[in-house]
Amino acid sequence: MSARTHLATVALGALTAAAGATAIEARRRVASRGIGALRPDTDLVRQVVARMTTPLLPDDYLHLLNPLWTAREVRGRVVRVVPETEDAATLVIRPGWGWSFDYQPGQYVGIGVSVEGRWLWRSYSITSAPRPDQRHFAVTVKAMPEGRLSGHLVRGLAPGTVVRLAVPQGGFVLPDPPPPRLLFWTGGSGVTPVMAMLRTLVRRGTMPDVVHVHAAPERSESLFADELRALADQHANYRLVEASRDRPVRVGDLERACPDWRLREAWVCGPERMLDDAEDHWRRAGLGDRLHLERFSASRTAEAEGGRITFAASDRVVEADGATSLLEAGEGAGVAMPFGCRMGICHTCVVPLASGAVQDLRNGDIYRDRQGIQTCVTAAAGDCTIDI
């Protein structure tokens, strides 16, 4: 029986793989040109195969042969876990069907990992330069103390693990061509998106005038320190200023570290405090439009009251405390919540508030009218109902 099953699986696989693969290929190619539809002929093949697999999709069978052969939920296989520092590691991921390598340097990807049977999602900046000729991309994760997922990614992820992927997104990107003079200011794991930008510049062989101020508490904790120093040795245009706990660089010190910062277009990513300071500093200089910021976390200054959340269309009700976002509460109750960055940046998670009140965990604002709310950064302020 099992031999026959296996044979049979292979047979159907062979039959549909060709069809499925061409369709996906076509979609990828077409998508990269910005046209929405598949080429009609491959679309037809896929539709015919779907007549055999209805009510499922061909992908639902094919991913049993190879977990990457599905475009229904884009998957990736972790091929290597490379330790970077004591508490950080780079994951090299081979994406499956439906993935596109035409992301822009600086963008982040959503990664879903099954932990104790539950899919947990977090965002990570891609650190590798977009290279369609390579079949991998990389992210670098720093384990957060008491973090639910990052520690597992750094220490507990075996090569071969299949993860899920959300399409790369984000506006913290390097334009092509880049401006002639740049300032990168990074702190801790905030160096990750800038790493993709630097690697892209190196690959293109056109290093503009770059000043990079990179901070880490200790030298041993500094991510990519060796690579950055090597860059500084090789490229006269790239100047690296390393900061640490003993030699900090604060906004006030910027004048000294990079006297011409006003003339540079700046990309800043790092801890919350640093970002707030930078935002302030550039705005006061009247240069707000030259500054690009990427926040990895929404600083939760407020705590809501909590309450009973009703997910109207899904017929679910949960009690949630004031520190739990509506997104987390919904996922915990099995509601299929939309999301992107999970940090209040992208607005993918917006859902209409039908009744009651919710509170913004970033600033304490209360929303109560019928309006769209970002579920990833709001929590129940008393009982509320949302339309999902």
Added chain:
Amino acid sequence: MAIGNVKEFAHLTDEQVEDLGRRFDAIRSSIEADLGSRDARYIRNLIRVQRRLVVAARVTLFASAFPPAWVAGTGLLAVAKILENMEIGHNVMHGQWDWMNDPEIHSGTWEWDTTCPAEGWKHSHNYVHHTFTNVLGKDNDVGYGILRVRPEQPWHPFNLGQPVYNALLALLFEWGVALHDLDIEAIRKRRKDPAETRRQLKVIWRKVRRQVGKDYLVFPLLSGPAFASTVTANATANLIRNLWSYMIIFCGHFPDGAEVFLEEELEGEQRPQWYLRQLLGAANFEGGRLLHVMSGSLGYQIEHHLFPDLPSNRYPEIAAQVRELCRTYRLPYTIGPLHRQYGQTLRTLLKLSLPGSSSQRRRRGEGRRAPRATIEELRRYDGPMAPQAAVS
């Protein structure tokens, strides 16, 4: 508390009922807190096995002109369809696996391998049946609008044909399920918006076209010279699935001991009373692990009704706790071997095709006919067993 008038519960004090409610809640929380990789592995493996069976069956049936291949392929396909409809589809659509946060195994996205669209099923089954379980006039599953399954339902000469309707329903079960949510009775009595009926029909038609196309056109055509034998094989597999699921489902609420309720008995119903109604409204059957998996864990009908959205692989351990509670509180717990449960169901059906029902034990409110609730009335209902309360 109106359900306290039901004789099985008459010995319970109000405090005991409250206490029971808390204990049922505690069973739920302990299972929920324990869900993890073991459970995820169960459903993923089951889905993998089921899909491999489908592929094996379809490939074998390319040779269906050769009789042994016809037999093997038909058997494999029937098993695959039964697994998909019962232990996988039915339970996934109940939201039993939603906690995994996996969009591919989620009640919101699952579409099962039968002519009934998931959307209609989730309404008629998850909501109407699981909320108003066995309430005469509200739960359309009490006889499915064509059978007299309770002596409390008044006799009509139409019921004389019951043995025939029953046989037809068994043979065409998939189609009965597909049309169930239309609520033919409401349409007949013009209590339903024709526009809604048209919309539902369109959804059903779209699903039927794809299902029928797959089994009776696409695969037969792909089999080339084995066209006819593939058609008969697929039809037989569907028929086996129909008969099996019909029998399992009829053993859920119709054997002796599973009771019906009157609308008055819902009065003042809170969660503890809702649990009691589920307990008394359902019947289990005994069997090995394989039988339970093949019957979608509906041999644990009682546990399924108490906790419709807890993963079915946990029903055996839940059942042990529920039985213990029933012993402690001297509550009935209806269970028997499958053949006996079905035998009782069939006997009741035949007996009730004739007027009178003197041998039946309980005849509360006999002869009174509760008006059937329309879908709109059900939607307006917001008591303790409104849908959120029933599944959350």
